[in-house]
Amino acid sequence: MATTVAMPPYYGVVLQNGSSGPDVAMVQTWLNGVQSKYPQLPKFTVDGAYGSGTTAAVKTFQLLTGLTADGKTGRATWDELYAQYASIYGEGEVYCNIVSRAGDQGAVVKSMQQHLGYVRTLYTAIQSLSFDGIYGSGSTASLRQFQPQFGLTADGSYGKQSFGMLKSAVSSIEVGNPLRVTTRYPGYVLTVGSSGDSVRFVQSYLSALGGSIPKLTIDGQYGNATKNAVMQFQASKGLKIDGVVGSTTWSALIVAFNATL
Known part of the structure; x- marks a missing residue:
């Protein structure tokens, strides 16, 4: 019987015939992965749909490992898998x-949220979010703010690339060698009145610099405080002091932020 804590930990909802989503896909992935040890298990397509095939495979796994063979995935089966x-x-x-x-929920989603919460202590453009396992608009926005900082498409969905990059960002912080950001210039000048994630990136990176550069409220709104901080930064780097962020100021800011990591 399992003695280790599963990663991700069990969410608390029993998965059974009719269930769907990333947690079902996790069960299917694990089942496929243990076939070398339990060749009696069938191999099937990971689709996140808990149908008769998944139910039968879970039941077989339970019989082979001494669990109650009901074909459902509760805590004991999740942990053993x-x-x-x-x-x-x-x-x-x-x-x-x-x-x-968005719309998914469960252990996989909660793990994503917790990892985003961990990395946002350093990459502060990522907004705060709840660790409730429910993939709502807040989780979508937080992931969307993480993705472009590391060269990923900012679509707010959690695919293989985002999973891998987020895992890498967490482990890199843990070993004291954080990933450098590669956030691309948005293609237009940011100035007073601008808003959105690109402004959040500017505010986040400026706030990390210290010295004469003031910390800013990271709200995605380019007001006078952001303009003044940009001017201070431009002056410190010998750039044109106009308080707007064009491609030259953006590039210099990326370099300056990465130097703080």
């Missing part, structure tokens, strides 16, 4: 093999 998978491939969370989106 993870433990058996980890015994083959090693500890750690793996991609569930389907894209998670």
